[in-house]
Amino acid sequence: MERESMDFDVVIVGAGPAGLSTAIRLMQNAQKNDQELMVCVVEKGSEVGAHILSGAVFEPRSLAELFPEWESMGAPVTTKVTGDGIYLLKNEEKATKLPNFVVPKTMHNEGNYIVSMGNVCRWLAEQAEALGVEIFPGFPAQEVLYDDNGSVAGVITGDMGLDKAGNPKDSYVQGMELRAKYTVFAEGCRGHLGKSLIAKYNLDEGKSPQHYGIGFKEIWDIDPALHEEGLVVHTAGWPLESDTGGGGYLYHAENNQVLVGLIIDLNYANPYLSPFDEFQRYKHHPVIAQYLKGAKRVSYGARALAKGGLNSLPKMTMPGGLLVGCDAGTINTAKIKGNHTAMKSGIIAADTIAAALVGGDQGGSDLVAFEQNFAQSWLQPELHNTRNFSPAMHKLGTFWGGAYNTLDQNFFGGRLPFNFKDDSRDYAQMKPAQNCKEIEYPKPDGVLSFDKLSSVFLSNTNHEEEQPCHLQLADAEIPIKVNLATYAEPAQRYCPAGVYEVQTTESGEQEFVINAQNCVHCKTCDIKDPSQNITWVTPEGAGGPNYPNM
Structure with missing residues (x-):
């Protein structure tokens, strides 16, 4: 059946900060x-x-370029950072607060704000619609549309109403072709269309591979007596071993809430490491736990983030299309900021x-x-001056890499x-299980630490169960024959949502089970699977988490 189509000048995939900024401008x-x-x-x-x-500590520089009067316009950017605390966690009890002179200047947050980027994006969407932009939530872009010359010509939205075998149900609605002169891909980190475009057009040729971390975040309602609105706390060290990069944070937002999280680099080697359980341990450290006494956890989520920096940034243009934001990897890891x-x-x-369309470009x-405009903007030197931050940590280790970065930045x-x-x-760094020590994680206490399923419940994740699985295996036998045999099937541990399990059948055989309805769309499986056997694609429209104010 021929698909219905709509024509636009520009189609933008993704209503995050990059996509909405594109639309508004x-x-x-x-x-x-x-x-x-x-x-x-x-x-x-x-x-x-x-x-x-x-996280998010937000630098309003780009917002001011879009809307110089953003404060009087009511942007949800109101909680100014009032103080920074950087701690080195030595073990589960001890910590040292670092003096300012040994902290890279990029991690100082004067003039920045603690925000919910979900709410910032909702506000940006209102401004975009007021300017005439059409926004269609619940419509995932499933495929790239190409013209006869091989140029990007738009996208095809996902079909709805398919059963698990891909057959139409009574509720079937065919996806549409959205055709455009130019298509901007702003899907966020490891966007599945961006990934395919980078491969098709060799956009990463001559670049270092992209590197990733998994970031966790929880929102807690805390005792007002313990709340210090505007305080930003960052940590390094425990619970992560010296060969595992990453760090934690706790931000005092408005309304007696704190935002607490942990970022773990996805180049870790031990297949027994569970990022989720490392995060649960992290909250028990006194530097963090002191603020969570008598508190209530109200939200949970996880998401991959690109950490490669300028050395891993692909070419961002192709015939008919552009990659922007985290779909390309524009995050400044030295600042821990990408918005x-x-x-x-x-x-x-x-x-x-x-400029192209005004000049008559069809x-x-x-x-x-774009490359020249990028180079002449403040973005190029910002990323250039922090290009070594993550690679230095990978090459030199946490201590010497940190020392180099302090010297370089300060x-x-x-x-x-x-x-x-x-x-x-990142995926190739994983070692065989027989060469690694199994990690015994404490059971969650239900006060500061919790299990995966109760956490996923707080993410408001939902998928229509009768639909094709959006976590696709290239070879269904690899999880048991290769990943379980060699790596103790790490998908059971690197997934932060309990999507992947190895179960024993009644006949005594081991079976790989995918609980796709639990998926919070973090993309970690697509990145970390040591066999590169899992591909994340968009599920049926509106599926996934429903974060209220993350």
Whole structure:
């Protein structure tokens, strides 16, 4: 059956900070140029913000470029950072607070704000719609649409109403073709279309492989007497071993809430490591636990983040399309911030597209002017000056890498004439289970630490059960024959939502079970599977978590 189609000037995939900034800037340019422009944003979440998860300490630089009067306009960016505390956790009880002079300047947060990026995106969506942008939540972009010349020509939204075998049910609705002169991919970290485009057009040729972490976040209502609105706490060290990168955070937001989380680099070697259980342990450290006395956990989520920096940033343009934000990997890991950089990349993309369309461009071109515009913006030097931050930690270890980064950032402004590169791939770092020590994690106490299923419940995750599995195995035998035999099947542990299990059947055989309805769309399985056998694709529209204010 021929699909219905709609034509736009620009289609944007993803209503996150990068996608919405692109849409807003496009319409601002259209108004300035007295130009009619049709722009649409498709979003796989049930509403804008439903799939947004970020720490988040927010630098408002890009927001001010979009809306210089953002404060008087009522943007949900109100909780100013009032203080920073950086701690080295030595073990489960001891910690040392680091003096400012040994902390990289990039981690100082004067002038920044503690925010819910989900709520910021909801506000940005309101501004975009007021400018004439059409936003379609609950419509995942499932495939890239190409023209006869091999250029990106738009996207195809996912079919709805298919059973597990892919057959139409009574509720079947065919996906639509959304055709555009230019398509902007802003899916977030490890976007499945972005991943396919990078491979198709060799956009990462000559670059270091992208590197990733998994980030956890919980929101807690705490005792008002313990609340210090605006306080930012970062930690390094325990519970992570010296060969595992990452760090924790606790931010005092408004309304007597704290945001607590842990980020773990996904290049870890021990297949017995469970990122979720490391996070549960983390909350028991006195530096964190002191704020959680008598508190109530109200939300939970997890999401992968790109950590490679400039050395891993692919070419961001292709014929007919652009990659922006975390779909490309624009995060500044030295700042532990990616929202302002994602927004700026969207602004640059919009300015580039607008100039082309005003000049009579009919679409389908490789907008190479984007690279020049990127290089001439503040984004290029910011990422260049922090290019060594993550690679130095990988190459030199936490202590010496941290020492190098402090020297480089505090005394040389990121201009030391070295270029560390990490050309390893995260999944390939995993060692066979027989070469690693099994990790015994304490049982959750139900006060500070919890199990996966009760945590997923707080993410409001839901999928229609009668639909094709969106976690696709290239070879159904690999999980048992290879991953279980060699790596004790680490999917059981690296997944933060209890999606993957190994069960014993009545006949005594071991079986790999995928509980896809639990999936919080973190993409960790797509990244960390040592056999690269799992591919994450979009489920039926509106499936996944429904984060209220993450």
